[in-house]
Amino acid sequence: MSHGVQGRKSPASFDGETARQVAQTMQALATPSRVRILARLKEAPCSVGELAEAVGMEQSAVSHQLRLLRHLDLVVGERSGRRTIYALHDSHVGVLLEEAVYHVEHIRLGFPEPVRATRAGSR
Amino acid sequence: MSHGVQGRKSPASFDGETARQVAQTMQALATPSRVRILARLKEAPCSVGELAEAVGMEQSAVSHQLRLLRHLDLVVGERSGRRTIYALHDSHVGVLLEEAVYHVEHIRLGFPEPVRATRAGSR
DNA sequence: TGCGTATATGAATAGGTGGTCATGCTACCC
DNA sequence: GGGTAGCATGACCACCTATTCATATACGCA
Numbered sequence: 142m143s144h145g146v147q148g149r150k151s152p153a154s155f156d157g158e159t160a161r162q163v164a165q166t167m168q169a170l171a172t173p174s175r176v177r178i179l180a181r182l183k184e185a186p187c188s189v190g191e192l193a194e195a196v197g198m199e200q201s202a203v204s205h206q207l208r209l210l211r212h213l214d215l216v217v218g219e220r221s222g223r224r225t226i227y228a229l230h231d232s233h234v235g236v237l238l239e240e241a242v243y244h245v246e247h248i249r250l251g252f253p254e255p256v257r258a259t260r261a262g263s264r
Numbered sequence: 265m266s267h268g269v270q271g272r273k274s275p276a277s278f279d280g281e282t283a284r285q286v287a288q289t290m291q292a293l294a295t296p297s298r299v300r301i302l303a304r305l306k307e308a309p310c311s312v313g314e315l316a317e318a319v320g321m322e323q324s325a326v327s328h329q330l331r332l333l334r335h336l337d338l339v340v341g342e343r344s345g346r347r348t349i350y351a352l353h354d355s356h357v358g359v360l361l362e363e364a365v366y367h368v369e370h371i372r373l374g375f376p377e378p379v380r381a382t383r384a385g386s387r
Numbered sequence: 388t389g390c391g392t393a394t395a396t397g398a399a400t401a402g403g404t405g406g407t408c409a410t411g412c413t414a415c416c417c
Numbered sequence: 418g419g420g421t422a423g424c425a426t427g428a429c430c431a432c433c434t435a436t437t438c439a440t441a442t443a444c445g446c447a
Binding site: 155157159160161162163164166167168170171172173175176177180213214215230231233234236237240241242244245247248249 | 278280282283284285286287289290291293294295296298299300303336337338353354356357359360363364365367368370371372
Binding site for chain 4: 297
């Protein structure tokens with residue numbers, strides 16, 4: 142039961158509040174820069190400077206995104222000397238990232254489940 | 265092995281192309297309107313009109329979002345008479361949504377894993 | 388064939404957001 | 418204590434995007 146996501150009740154479309162929360166949190170993964178930041182942190186905690194170099198962004202930009210991720214409780218930062226070491230907030234975030242990658246690979250490539258494929262707007 | 269997400273290689277921060285794909289796909293869940301649309305479709309396929317009423321949006325707005333979701337291969341639409349019945353593209357999408365909700369509930373509430381909680385920028 | 392319904396599409400707009408530049412702040416070091 | 422490294426913050430801007438309004442297209446029906 143490392144996953145959850147099985148005994149969940151699925152009311153009609155859940156309330157707008159939940160939708161808002163989901164949307165807000167998922168938006169953290171909605172930009173390449175943040176995805177790469179999180180991916181780097183999933184590998185191992187590191188400082189802002191390392192992060193900036195790892196993802197190829199300016200320190201300021203990284204700091205801004207880190208603030209956003211902090212407010213969403215996706216990462217935590219701990220001051221160490223004059224540096225701040227950031228890390229994923231907990232294992233949930235890492236799993237979320239992995240699942241996102243997993244689904245993207247399966248959704249955007251072919252699909253094991255040939256749904257009727259009715260072409261209603263396949264461009 | 266219905267899930268995957270366990271034997272995955274995790275290179276440093278994966279390549280920017282993957283990050284872009286993940287970000288683009290996750291952006292489908294980055295707005296309350298689309299989350300609610302997907303949630304409604306996960307419950308059961310339905311027409312654009314029903315969808316619009318279910319999520320409280322104008323038909324046009326729903327149609328625009330559906331186009332976006334179609335291009336991301338998250339939903340499919342099948343013409344039935346003069347209506348178009350939309351449905352999730354496959355079970356992956358439903359699972360992705362469930363996992364998103366699951367993680368949000370666990371991340372944004374308390375957290376089972378008391379990470380050091382060092383308050384680096386808790387405002 | 389003409390009319391009403393259902394959906395799709397295009398243009399225009401308001402709001403949000405990621406990035407850069409400049410600067411402030413804290414902690415270390417000499 | 419001055420200097421500097423590391424990070425955070427604010428202002429500003431260019432861009433993207435979600436929604437609305439208006440209109441076009443597709444289908445069913447009398």
